[in-house]
Amino acid sequence: MSSKNSVMVFIQQDDGIVSEVSVELISKARDLADKLKVKVAGVLIGDGVAKKCEDLYPYGVDEIFLVEDKRLAHYTPVPYTKIMVDIIKKQSPQIVLYGATTTGRDLGPRIASNLKVGLTADCTDLQIGDYKFKDSEYKDILYQIRPAFGGNIIATIVAPEKKPQMATVREGVMKVGTPNPGLKGKVTPVPFTFSDSDFPSEILKRLREEKLVDLKGAQVIVAGGIGVGSKENFKLIYDLAHTLGAEVGASRAAVDAGFISKDHQVGQTGTTVRPKLYIACGISGAIQHRAGMSESARIIAINTDAEAPIFQIAHYGIVGDLNDVIPKFIKAFKAKQ
Numbered sequence: 001m002s003s004k005n006s007v008m009v010f011i012q013q014d015d016g017i018v019s020e021v022s023v024e025l026i027s028k029a030r031d032l033a034d035k036l037k038v039k040v041a042g043v044l045i046g047d048g049v050a051k052k053c054e055d056l057y058p059y060g061v062d063e064i065f066l067v068e069d070k071r072l073a074h075y076t077p078v079p080y081t082k083i084m085v086d087i088i089k090k091q092s093p094q095i096v097l098y099g100a101t102t103t104g105r106d107l108g109p110r111i112a113s114n115l116k117v118g119l120t121a122d123c124t125d126l127q128i129g130d131y132k133f134k135d136s137e138y139k140d141i142l143y144q145i146r147p148a149f150g151g152n153i154i155a156t157i158v159a160p161e162k163k164p165q166m167a168t169v170r171e172g173v174m175k176v177g178t179p180n181p182g183l184k185g186k187v188t189p190v191p192f193t194f195s196d197s198d199f200p201s202e203i204l205k206r207l208r209e210e211k212l213v214d215l216k217g218a219q220v221i222v223a224g225g226i227g228v229g230s231k232e233n234f235k236l237i238y239d240l241a242h243t244l245g246a247e248v249g250a251s252r253a254a255v256d257a258g259f260i261s262k263d264h265q266v267g268q269t270g271t272t273v274r275p276k277l278y279i280a281c282g283i284s285g286a287i288q289h290r291a292g293m294s295e296s297a298r299i300i301a302i303n304t305d306a307e308a309p310i311f312q313i314a315h316y317g318i319v320g321d322l323n324d325v326i327p328k329f330i331k332a333f334k335a336k337q
């Protein structure tokens, strides 16, 4: 099998560390490629990153096209676009996937515009299926699925006429497959000749701000909504989170009201999470919130309104005032310890 018609993933690295979303995408690409009976290809661009390839084979990538150069250590749009366009033209993948990260959101449209192909942004699911339009029938094309119209509908977008079909995919929505150490792949170094005009900009200094909130990595999340009532009362949410060793999440309404900062927001325009336990306090469960947490293994909801939509997806529901319930919760948990 050649890489022609493959499902290709742009493997994003930052400071030599492969981003989690790239591993998620390789896992998803494996599923899609198995349905299409083609290979999974990856493109890894950076400096001194060849050793990372071994870690990626167990997730199902068959061949990694590797481009290394000191000047490629960090993402810069012009040379990265040029390399990707060149590899795509030579390898003719049928699908190319990017993480919907700052880098993927910058790189994807540049490549789409260069190749004059479509790109669907921020997908939350990808499937393979057929499509009929007027007299034309298309077999095995990529269904690019994402919320649209403010999250009120889930749209399936197709771009059947031009290849590759390209999509950026939200971080955290695709499940990382179980690594299989028996899977082996190969690296194909791609020599690249650059001219100075390929580097119109230069990175002089990189400033990194440490992430203070790690919603994606949290096993337990206690999230508060507008029902918490005030910024001061969010202390209750923090108290419960500290008691359980949990991270603090929030609905957009709570963020918009200034109760808590945006990096705590869960949902369609926040972070997608999949913890072992998600406790939703004073959150109604709007579709845009559920889009970011409905895959949690266990959901507990505390709400005064027995009809709140959150109870439709909660495994355990407590109808009551969070001001009464949370202190009892903390007391009961401490008593058990």
Ligand SMILES: Cc1cc2nc3c(=O)[nH]c(=O)nc-3n(C[C@H](O)[C@H](O)[C@H](O)COP(=O)(O)OP(=O)(O)OC[C@H]3O[C@@H](n4cnc5c(N)ncnc54)[C@H](O)[C@@H]3O)c2cc1C
Pocket: 150, 151, 224, 225, 226, 227, 228, 250, 251, 252, 253, 254, 265, 266, 267, 268, 269, 270, 271, 281, 282, 283, 284, 285, 286, 287, 288, 289, 292, 302, 303, 304, 305, 308, 320, 321, 322, 323
């Ligand atoms: C394009 C778009 C993107 C969006 N993205 C997101 C997103 O990423 N994340 C997100 O969360 N939202 C998002 N939203 C907003 C979303 O539609 C809802 O408005 C929001 O989730 C509501 O937040 P909430 O549940 O805190 O507030 P509400 O819907 O007002 O619910 C508050 C709940 O608190 C309960 N309550 C009140 N007092 C108490 C009490 N004392 N004890 C217990 N329960 C109580 C009420 O019964 C109610 O159910 C988005 C909207 C749009 C249009």
